[in-house]
Amino acid sequence: MSARSPGRVILTYGRSLMALVIARSLAERGVEVIGCDDVGMTVLSFSRHVQETFTVAPWDTDPEQFLQDMEAAVRDYAPTDGRPYVLMPVFREIDLIARNRARFEPTIKLAAPSIASIELVTPKDRLADLAREHGLDIPDTWRPESFEALRELAPSFDYPVIVKPVDGTGGRGVSCAQTQEEMEEQAAALGFDNPPLIQECIDGEDYCVCVLASAGELKAMMAYRNVTTFPREAGAGAVRETVDAEPFRAEAEKLIAATNWNGVAQLDFRWSGAAKDAPKLIEVNARFWAGIFHSVESGVDFPWLLYKQTVGLADTHEEDAEIGATTKTSGAWLLAAIEDVANSDPHFNAAAEAWADAKTHAKSGEFLSAIENASKAVGKSLNVREALSELRSAVRDLKEAPSELTDAKDPLVGLGALFVLSSLARHGKLPPEVTYKAEDTPPESFEPPPARKRPIIGITKPEEGDTIPYLAMRLAVWIAGGDPVKLTARAPRDPRTIDGLIFGGGSDVYPKRYQGNPKPGYRYDLARGDMEASWALAARRHDLPVLGVCRGAQMLNVLAGGTLHGDLTGFKVDRPDHILWRFFHRLPIRIRFKSKLAKITHCSAEMHVNAIHQQAINRLGAGLTVSAREPNGVIQGIEDPSQPFWIGVQFHPEFLIYRAPFRRLFRALVDTAYARAEERRAKSLPPATPPQTPEAASDPASEQRTKVNAP
Structure with a gap:
């Protein structure tokens, strides 16, 4: 340890960028920082602001x-010299530590609210109880104890409503039900062992209100909103902006007084922004938050204020946040959010891909190779180079905005990605931050799926209409050797039963998904958009091949953070005005020579396609590259080179299967889906047995799939 310092702090969850921001804040003021996690080689272990790190057992699986x-x-x-000594929990382990406060104090001061305060707002249903008792302004909330009770209440709801689990994190399990039927389906899917919440749906934006309180009195406060998120539907902030916190002050003070709060917290509000509307309190997180870096950059240094309050230094006074201050989440951190968003709280992944940003300074390419090899050993590859390049391009207009990894004095923190290898060595598996899990709770027993002659290809479509394109798509899939099934917002399926996906064509993508302006009077299919966003995340988790067609290609781009041209009036377009004749019109497009589309279709320079679309891709989403363009520059094809099959085409190949290039496109999708199905089936089979007898070897179940040749 160094010479005497103003104090010493132990931080938990050392792999996270939140812990890194807190460590910097304290160390820059002379406080010694010690970090810990259940893995080694974390972000904190490579930071110059941290004195030492140590490992502990996982708090969630082995709490004692x-x-x-x-x-x-x-x-x-x-310390042996009487210096202040503080334990500052960073993540969800705060509940466990607060519940066992007596095991740590008085040896060390605990910078956390009391467990009595935390349990007034956690799980989510307790906030509803607190609101009723103290008059807090939250959305109308119900928690029927049974499905029968839900049905009795259902006719009284004003739809749409929000259905969510009482103990979910990171938005997992939360859905929007447009009708009573949807609400009942979504609630039944969550189950009534721990009954879900039904909540009024509030118009407006989400606001993150960050507070520090002492004995039920507000001491510091700031607010921000996510200007953009990535992935768009997951809510992980990509660009954040500070806003005026005053509209939220009264409600925050009521909550803090009602809970006798002592420490930091993040309060999630939903608000229209109109002075006539009151902000509605949605949720309380009793810990630090994803945007702690943004809070500090805005001028409110919560880690330092919390430290001073905990050790009894001069009274904290409320600091003014810089309204309009903007920060970006590091591109590498966003890639981590892509990987983890459906499996873990997307805000707190520590930056496995942040290595790609730090490696140019560290010059340690062998470590990247080690990470990739380790992840491939368990069937996953980080594959970040090209995606990072695309993501940087997407936020190039924010080049000067600060991020967690822009500290030139702390260049090696990107090596914290090596916690992946530490997890392999310590726990024998990759950590959840860089892996996809099928489900949080697997079924008690799961029979290995039977060998399939045809892989199952899910095709998304609206609840009603688009019958002819859907039937044409079914035919194209069947000819290619697949078994097509319909996917709609009201007909969900288990991702484990689907081997490949087609995002079909249809109505325009809702413009607010990419910060566009809705057309007056146009009827957008919001339920389908939510359904396809969910399936895109499931496809990433389960490594499913995906083909996006027309609207489907646009949706893949938007979900990766890209934008669309709302109309094509700015482009010179040579095609019939009537949509019927566009089915027969043929438009030449240029194919990128080294693209997957060129390789699959055997068209290395040009192909002729139909042109039914009225919108097109504008700015590319992260990780995507252009595979085809019209002569006027309009994008006709996109793909993710890091995936075996993640392709979007603006044209409708299902109406062109009389030509070989388009049959090859469907065949490539089906073949990739079949390979994935076999891979999943192999993982579910019991360990290998001794060689079979001749009789067993002749069992029909052991026969290989019979492929259906495309005409």
């Missing part, structure tokens, strides 16, 4: 051992 490890570390690192 975690507590014992923390107790031992608290004793070992206790």
Whole structure:
């Protein structure tokens, strides 16, 4: 340890960028920082702002051992010269630590609210109880104890409504039901062992209100909103902007007084922005938040204020945040959010891909190779180079905005991605931040799926209409050797039963998904958009091949953070005015020579396609490249080179299957889906047995798939 400093702090969850921001804030003021996690080689272990790091048992799977490890570390690192000594939980382990406060104090001061305060707002249904008792302004909320009770209440709801689990994090399990039927389906899917919440749907935007309180009194406050998120439907902030916190002050003060709050918290509000409307309190997170870096950059240094309050230094005074301050989340951190968004709280992944940003400074290419090889050993590859390049291009107009990884004095923190290897060595598996899990809770028993002659290809479509394109798509898939099934917002399926996906054509993508302006009077299919966003995330989790057609290609781009041209009036377009004749019109497009589309279709320079679309891709989403363009520059094809099959085409190949290039496109999708189905089936089979007898070897189940040749 160094010479005497103003104090010493232990931070948890050392892999996270939140912990890095907190460590910098404290260390720059002379506080010694010690980090911990259940893996080694974390972000904190490579930061110059951290003195030492240690490992503990996982708090969620082995809580008692975690507590014992923390107790031992608290004793070992206790100063002997009377300096202030603080344990500052960073992530969800705060509940466990607060519940066991007596095991740590008075040896170390705990910078956390009391467990009594936390349990007034966690799980989510308790906030509803607190609101009723103290008059907090939250959306109307119900928690029927049974499906029968839900049905009795259902006719009284004003739809749409929000259906969400009481204990979910990161938006998992939350859905919007447009009708009573949808609401009942979504609630039944969550189950009534722990009954879900039904909540009024509030118009407007989400606002993150960050607070520090002492004994029920507000001490510091700021607010921000996510200007853009990535992935768009997951809510991980990509660009954040500070806003005036005054509209939220009264409600925040009521909550803090009602809970006798002591420490930091993030309050999630929903608000229209209109003075006549009151902001509605949605949720309370009893810990630090994803945008802590933004809070500090805006002028409100919550880590330092919390430290001073905990050790009894001069009274904290409310600092003014810089309204309009903008920060960006590092491109590498966004890539981590892409990987993890459906599996873990997307805000707190520590930057496995941040390595790609730091490697240019560290000059340690062998470590990147080690990470990729380790992940491939369990069937996953980080594959970040090209995606990072695309993401940087997408936010080039924010080049000067600060991010968590822009500290030139702390260049090696990107090596914190090596916590991946530490997890492999310590726990024998990759951490959840860089892997996809099928489901949080697998079924108690799951029979290996039977061998399939035809892989199952899900085709998205609206609830009503678009019958002819859907039937044409079914035919194209069947000819290619697949078994087509329909996917709609009201007909969900288990991703484990689908081997490949086609995002079909249809009505315009809702413009607010890409910061566009809705057309007056146009009827957008919001339910389908939500359904396709969910399927896109499921496809990433389960490594499913995806083909986007027309609207489907646009949707893939938007979900990756891209934008669309709302209309094509700015382009010179040579095609019939009547949509019927566009089915027969043939438009020449240029194919990128080295693209997957060129390789699959055997068209290395040009092909002729139909032109039915009225919108087109504008700015590319992260990780995507252009594979085809019209002569006027309009994008006709996109793909993700890091995926086996993630392709979008603006034309409708299902109406062109009389030509070989388009049959090859469907055949490539089906073949990739079949390979993925076999891979998943192989993983579910029991360990290999001794060689079979001749009789067993002749079992029909062992026969290979019979491929259906395309005409």
